[in-house]
Amino acid sequence: MVSILYQLLSFLLIFIILNSCSTNKNILALKVPIKNNVNNEFDIRASGESRTIFMFIYTKEQEEAVNKLKLGDVTSALINFEYLYNKNKNSNNLFNLAGAYYLNGNFQKALSLYQEYSKFNENLTELYNNIGATYGNLGNYTEANNYYNKALKINPNISVIYHNIGVEDKIKNSYQKALESYNKALEINPNDPNSYYNRANIFYLMKDYDSAIKDYSKAIDIGPNNPKFYNNRAIVQGEITNIYDIAIKDYTIAIELKPNYTEAYFNRGIAYSNIARFKEAIKDFDKVLSLEPSFHSVYYYRGNAYFNLRQFEKAIENYDKLIELRPNFVKGYINRGSAYALQNDFDKAIKDYTEAIKIEPNDKDIYYYRGNAYFNTGIDKALELAIKDYTKLIELEKSERAYFNRGSTYASLKKYKQAIDDFTKAIELNSKSSENYYYRGLAYYFNNNVDLAQIDFRKSCEMGFKEACNSQLIDKFSKNDNSILISK
Numbered sequence: 001m002v003s004i005l006y007q008l009l010s011f012l013l014i015f016i017i018l019n020s021c022s023t024n025k026n027i028l029a030l031k032v033p034i035k036n037n038v039n040n041e042f043d044i045r046a047s048g049e050s051r052t053i054f055m056f057i058y059t060k061e062q063e064e065a066v067n068k069l070k071l072g073d074v075t076s077a078l079i080n081f082e083y084l085y086n087k088n089k090n091s092n093n094l095f096n097l098a099g100a101y102y103l104n105g106n107f108q109k110a111l112s113l114y115q116e117y118s119k120f121n122e123n124l125t126e127l128y129n130n131i132g133a134t135y136g137n138l139g140n141y142t143e144a145n146n147y148y149n150k151a152l153k154i155n156p157n158i159s160v161i162y163h164n165i166g167v168e169d170k171i172k173n174s175y176q177k178a179l180e181s182y183n184k185a186l187e188i189n190p191n192d193p194n195s196y197y198n199r200a201n202i203f204y205l206m207k208d209y210d211s212a213i214k215d216y217s218k219a220i221d222i223g224p225n226n227p228k229f230y231n232n233r234a235i236v237q238g239e240i241t242n243i244y245d246i247a248i249k250d251y252t253i254a255i256e257l258k259p260n261y262t263e264a265y266f267n268r269g270i271a272y273s274n275i276a277r278f279k280e281a282i283k284d285f286d287k288v289l290s291l292e293p294s295f296h297s298v299y300y301y302r303g304n305a306y307f308n309l310r311q312f313e314k315a316i317e318n319y320d321k322l323i324e325l326r327p328n329f330v331k332g333y334i335n336r337g338s339a340y341a342l343q344n345d346f347d348k349a350i351k352d353y354t355e356a357i358k359i360e361p362n363d364k365d366i367y368y369y370r371g372n373a374y375f376n377t378g379i380d381k382a383l384e385l386a387i388k389d390y391t392k393l394i395e396l397e398k399s400e401r402a403y404f405n406r407g408s409t410y411a412s413l414k415k416y417k418q419a420i421d422d423f424t425k426a427i428e429l430n431s432k433s434s435e436n437y438y439y440r441g442l443a444y445y446f447n448n449n450v451d452l453a454q455i456d457f458r459k460s461c462e463m464g465f466k467e468a469c470n471s472q473l474i475d476k477f478s479k480n481d482n483s484i485l486i487s488k
Contacts, residue, residue, distance in 0.1 A: 050194060051133040051167050052160040054126035055099045056092045065096070074103045091120040099130065107137045125154045129161050141168045159189035166198055170205075178202050193223035201232065209240045227254035231264050234271070244271045262291050270301060278305040296325040303335060312339045330359045334366060341373050349373040364396035368405070375409055383409050400429040404436065407443070416447035434465035441468065 057063050065080035081100040085093040098113035111134045118127060132147035148165050151158070166181030182199035185192065200215030216233035223229065230250040238247030251268035255261050269284030285302040288295055303318030319336035322329060337352030353370035360366065371389030374382040390406035393399070407422030423440035430436060441456030460468035 230254040434463035
């Protein structure tokens with residue numbers, strides 16, 4: 001699932017709409033990113049939708065303040081708008097000041113100023129739209145839609161209002177309604193790249209990936225300098241179609257357009273990882289952390305990249321930082337435990353897997369990993385604990401891996417009858433595994449059943465397991481040597 005994260009005014013797409021009531025006044029429609037919940041923190045980062053608000057331009061000073069908004073300098077713009085309002089407390093300066101607070105994320109203050117402005121009773125379409133957008137950012141979607149509908153009663157042919165309604169519909173998971181709203185917005189203004197972009201996000205959530213890519217591409221055709229269009233198209237291309245090379249090209253364009261585009265570096269790093277270009281992935285993750293040091297997901301993915309390069313110490317350092325930032329994130333403990341296990345530090349691995357089980361007591365994989373760690377210590381007491389973990393795994397999933405590993409552990413404890421039962425169960429679940437027959441044959445042999453052992457060895461040999469094809473196989477083993485038994 002795509003993650004929709006807040007990017008406060010990372011850029012602003014600004015376009016001019018001439019007010020039909022005045023020939024010397026411009027109405028500026030400003031798109032500002034919205035804040036949504038993160039669906040899955042460790043998924044690809046997607047750029048979210050934007051609500052649109054209006055601002056008025058009468059004077060050169062107002063235009064200068066707006067230019068700061070175009071550059072993303074919302075703090076300086078707010079200072080300018082405050083200065084203009086204090087200098088001349090007219091209705092238009094008040095309206096713009098409310099918009100400046102809105103763009104700075106102070107939605108309650110913006111709402112208060114818009115309500116004060118409503119006393120002047122001017123430009124109600126723009127006012128109602130802006131109040132609707134403000135309520136939307138405050139999470140009051142009912143009031144947001146009430147004001148959008150008031151605006152449409154005055155003028156039903158303003159595309160950005162339908163655009164905003166689509167944003168509210170999407171937040172409420174009403175994807176079909178959102179689609180209809182964006183369709184209406186594009187019917188009024190077929191050249192609005194952001195409506196194509198937002199509709200593409202809806203298509204993505206509805207799993208209509210071909211339509212999503214088509215709309216992202218249309219948005220790019222109209223607005224080729226908008227980096228988020230490339231970022232989100234790359235997500236669909238990479239995450240869904242697995243065309244990572246093409247996705248990387250889009251992420252690279254996004255970065256060229258916006259050199260400090262954290263999400264694009266992060267996503268490109270994941271794309272590089274997906275095609276095993278781990279060194280390039282690490283460079284991108286390094287860049288992300290230079291821009292956003294507390295971005296905990298990056299430590300997870302960078303740790304995984306180092307893990308795949310078998311640089312386990314560096315992997316552990318990243319998992320350490322991840323756990324420091326997110327002490328309840330289970331994958332941090334699992335992966336750090338696996339890094340310790342591959343360094344043969346099974347005590348630390350077991351400790352991490354145990355912490356992971358405290359967080360996710362019904363995660364079957366953790367019992368599997370901890371059972372393997374106990375098994376690999378070779379200590380009888382630990383082997384008994386491994387059996388407990390594999391038994392818990394069998395309660396959660398009756399799988400070949402669970403029975404095979406428990407069977408191997410029983411064999412290591414010289415409990416051959418139980419081992420034979422488990423290997424038999426593994427064969428029932430996967431009769432095409434030559435290893436299952438081979439290791440059951442070993443258990444039969446050590447349990448003094450040579451005839452059945454020979455049958456299993458022959459079967460395993462016929463299936464292509466070379467070790468089972470040794471004609472002197474039985475002579476190789478004594479009852480005191482069962483060290484060849486291993487866990488999968």
